Amino acid sequence: MKLLVLSNGHGEDRVAVRIIKQLQTVTNKLELVALPIVGKGYAYTKANIAIAGRVQQMPSGGFIYQGGTPLWQDVRGGLIQLTLEQIKLVRQWGKGDGVILAVGDIVPLLYAWLSKANYAFVGTAKSEYYLRDETGWLAKTSRIERKMGSVYLPWERWLMSREACKGVFPRDSLTTEILGQWSIPAYDLGNPMMDDLTSEMELADSKCLDILLLAGSRMPEALRNWQQLLIAASKTIDDLQSRSLEFLGAIAPALDLKPFIELAIEQEWQITGAKADICTLTKKNTTLILSQSNYSQFLQQGDIAIAMAGTATEEFVGLGKPAIIMPGEGPQFNYAFAEAQSRLLGCSIVMVESPELVGKAIAQVINNPEQLQQITLNGKRRMGESGAAFRIAQCLQNRLLKE
Structure with a gap:
């Protein structure tokens, strides 16, 4: 099975690499390449994972959603041409028999849908905790945000509910629970950010x-x-x-x-x-x-x-x-x-x-x-606890990588 991994940021690249490493332990029939949408994909290069297309570091560092000067700097730096190349590559991938794993926010998720291939989504950027906690809405949450029903906007939920989307992996249990209100294949398997990290918290007075x-x-x-x-x-x-x-x-x-x-x-x-x-x-x-x-x-x-x-x-x-x-x-x-x-x-x-x-x-x-x-x-x-990347890899094997 051929897998294209899309991600859009340094942190997202690192999460993707953790999942890729676990995928390589659960299946030996996987041909994979990565496409870092933002930046040069240092995490992939360090892990000896092949990069599928041209990469370029933009002046904004990927924060064009703020508009204004960062967006204009990126446009002058070649953003439009790079984006067109990336979309072309993704669509070409979809014409074959490969599948896509999108890691990050709506950008790789949208690219995955545009490919017309089967895909899965690891949502690292959004959490319901931005709007609510286990007791209900936060005081700062606006009426419009509450009306939307979720931190994931209707068009994002639409992309996650397509038949081609075989799995969505939110970053926490609360977000998974809320997404469960719609026809979205959401799985509560933890947050890969926490893999390989353990804590030894101690604040003794005698300790530095x-x-x-x-x-x-x-x-x-x-x-x-x-x-x-x-x-x-x-x-x-x-x-x-x-x-x-x-x-x-x-x-x-x-x-x-x-x-x-x-x-x-x-x-x-x-x-x-x-x-x-x-x-x-x-x-x-x-x-x-x-x-x-x-x-x-x-x-x-x-x-x-x-x-x-x-x-x-x-x-x-x-x-x-x-x-x-x-x-x-x-x-x-x-x-x-x-x-x-x-x-x-x-x-x-x-x-x-x-x-x-x-x-x-x-x-x-x-x-x-x-x-x-x-x-x-x-x-x-x-x-969440560590081990999420392995749990996600197992689910991907069953849901996305079935031949």
Whole structure:
């Protein structure tokens, strides 16, 4: 069986790779290629998965839905031509005997439907938690949103309910339950974001407090975010003088580490050790470790995060840990995104207006055992347990890959 995997973002690519690896364990009769709609598909390349067509990094990093300048920059950068090439490739795929797995949002889902091939959809971008929780609608949910009935809009539900759609895999149980109100083959199998991640949450007074810094994966935004995170780190050192602190900077592998180090040096951090993709710095008897190869380890080691990222923040919260977030300039992590992330992740998130407020927010969270317990339960409920990629792969084998 031939499978084309579509995804539209760095986090979505990583989710797709996890599912692909599990598919390769449940069937040995699979020929597959991937098409990253946004970016260059670094996660696929790293996993030695063939890329089907031309890839190109757009100026907006994939956030053209905001319109205005990001959209115009992408149009000037060749977005229209790239999109036409991608649609042509997908339609050509549909003329054969292959099937499609779409990972992300409506864009790969629409491409899959346009192919006229059978397809399945892993919905990573949307959750009912944006609009409601287990007790009902959130206060901020508008009358129009309530009238729509779901975070997935009618046209998205239409694409998921087509006969060619053999399976839909929402990111949480609540979303699966709501989609079950329509003729959609939705399966509650968990969230692949949490695969291969385990938590060792402990905030003992005698323990060094490990603070994870998450700047995002798209340039130049990640560097602007990093500047704010460094300010927050310095303020936290001043506000938590009674605690031993260590900062862990998880920098995306596709980025250049050098400018992140340079910005730290500008803010009076001094290099004490450096290798190819790891740099250790110190300031006021506090250590800052920057690494491009210890992402999973840092997620597990961190006690609390200062975060300006999408998928990485969700994964950290899914381990039952708290995150302090603050809005940046965008195009991704602006105020609207941060506010939406607060709704998605509930009490696990504390949003502050500026980096100067981060230290006090951390102190309040780590000194509240009841809040930490609630955060632990909330994160695991909203993000699920590990093993979802394997469960999804088994379902895909039965529903999509039958010859």
